Amino acid sequence: MQVIDGNIASPLGFSADGLHAGFKKRKIDFGWIVSEHPASVAGVYTTNKVIAAPLIVTKQSVEKVQKMQAIVANSGVANSCTGIQGMNDAYEMQKLTAEKLGIATDLVGVASTGVIGDLLPMDILKNGLSKIVINGNAGDFAKAILTTDTTTKTTVVTEMFGHDEVTMAGVAKGSGMIHPNMATMLSFITCDANISSETLQKALSAKVETTFNQITVDGDTSTNDMVLVLANGCAKNQEILPDTPEFDEFVAMLEYVMADLAKKIAKDGEGATKLIEVEVIKAPNSLNARMMAKSVVGSSLVKTAIFGGDPNWGRILAAVGYAGVNIPVDNIDIYLADIPVMLASSPVNFDEEEMQDVMQADAIKIVVDLHAGDSVGKAWGCDLSYDYVKINALYRT
Incomplete structure (x- = not known):
């Protein structure tokens, strides 16, 4: 092709x-x-x-x-x-x-x-x-x-x-x-x-x-x-x-x-400054993977964290947890742009300066490894900025 x-x-x-x-x-x-x-x-x-x-x-x-x-x-x-x-x-x-x-x-x-x-x-x-x-x-x-x-x-x-x-x-x-x-x-x-x-x-x-x-x-x-x-x-x-x-x-x-x-x-979302791609790997099935990926990318707290350049992995894990998928949550890895921020459901020390540089990119990839199967799912979205509120508050005017 x-x-x-x-x-x-x-x-x-x-x-x-x-x-x-x-x-x-x-x-x-x-x-x-x-x-x-x-x-x-x-x-x-x-x-x-x-x-x-x-x-x-x-x-x-x-x-x-x-x-x-x-x-x-x-x-x-x-x-x-x-x-x-x-x-x-x-x-x-x-x-x-x-x-x-x-x-x-x-x-x-x-x-x-x-x-x-x-x-x-x-x-x-x-x-x-x-x-x-x-x-x-x-x-x-x-x-x-x-x-x-x-x-x-x-x-x-x-x-x-x-x-x-x-x-x-x-x-x-x-x-x-x-x-x-x-x-x-x-x-x-x-x-x-x-x-x-x-x-x-x-x-x-x-x-x-x-x-x-x-x-x-x-x-x-x-x-x-x-x-x-x-x-x-x-x-x-x-x-x-x-x-x-x-x-x-x-x-x-x-x-x-x-x-x-x-x-x-997704990249052209109203007021967006960053494209967010979430990939959930090693899930029990593809539906579970897609549900979790979409839960993360749809989280307003994750969106605002990405907008602010904050590598807040806790918000990502929370969105995984409320996705409605019944899987063990004690062995999850989370990566932000290939940098591990959580391994085996425990926090990882990372270089703050390196992470700040990563978070300034116009595309941020989040990977969630469930260690619970062989399936993969992706979802795309964008950050949530001040301009989103402005655009929609004034849409008819």
């Missing part, structure tokens, strides 16, 4: 565009992704019981036709908690996009992100649709879905399947309300592989738990979270079937793209 420069339209047969329609004052806030022909599709959606109208509409279409040819998205207005009018607006957003492209309505997925409770301004939506084009500025789509993000998040990889090169590209947004399953997160992945919707869904479902569902910024789960994967077959490779070496290669591509995007989301 090779990582390359590119954008969401890098796979064969895809195009994209992004522009300023007026949902936000100045920034690019509207975009679409279009495939030459209907693509296989797979999706996962928020676990919040309150689900935004665009997600309901998109999920209905995916389940109905199991194909998708376009995704249209806006930022600035989430069209969530907007009642019957919000549902009508989401259906209209889908219908108007389909009419512009000359395709069936159910082949369009819709997504919105931004302020909850505001109705979608349909005049602004129509303005955006009047200006957007096929084969536009594909790089601007990544900007169109941002809210409080400070940077775009894109990943592109290629892999050979026999004599055919397959390209996969992913784009995501997410900065606050990040606590999957999933996060205030939108992610769209395009691929030119020949694979059925059913097999694509199997691949997505297999790896979303270890990637997007292992990030946390602030413990909140949004109403608008969604991941959609489209594969249009334009690479003309032999169809990828389940339980084959080719399927395993495809899953590895998808896992890389999702994990890379997940880490970029």
Whole structure:
């Protein structure tokens, strides 16, 4: 597998565009992704019981036709908690996009992100649709879905399947309300592989738990979270079937793209100054490992300690203890950036000056060794800074 420069339209047969329609004052806030022909599709959606109208509409279409040819998205207005009018607006957003492209309505997925409770301004939506084009500025789509993000998040990889090169590209947004399953997160992945919707869904479902569902910024789960994967077959490779070496290669591509995007989301948490990666090793099983890793990275006390440069291993051990996993806790090792701070559940003297240098890095890795099995789990998050409070206290103003 090779990582390359590119954008969401890098796979064969895809195009994209992004522009300023007026949902936000100045920034690019509207975009679409279009495939030459209907693509296989797979999706996962928020676990919040309150689900935004665009997600309901998109999920209905995916389940109905199991194909998708376009995704249209806006930022600035989430069209969530907007009642019957919000549902009508989401259906209209889908219908108007389909009419512009000359395709069936159910082949369009819709997504919105931004302020909850505001109705979608349909005049602004129509303005955006009047200006957007096929084969536009594909790089601007990544900007169109941002809210409080400070940077775009894109990943592109290629892999050979026999004599055919397959390209996969992913784009995501997410900065606050990040606590999957999933996060205030939108992610769209395009691929030119020949694979059925059913097999694509199997691949997505297999790896979303270890990637997007292992990030946390602030413990909140949004109403608008969604991941959609489209594969249009334009690479003309032999169809990828389940339980084959080719399927395993495809899953590895998808896992890389999702994990890379997940880490970029965690690093760009609202007000964040450091990326935190927690790896739990030698656990009884992978679920236990993931639960503990996420418990540590989600701890507000751990987050604030990392922000302050404090190697407070006691907070890490406490988060391990309340993760809900029944294991012995008398033989646990904890490492901060490869420096042991606790061995066999007892404190270790370490060089304070060396540790201070380590804690200033923009990425901090915590390793927890349980000595209780052979399984591993990872989770990603960020520190909790003064700016996080400022950003969210003033979000609507």
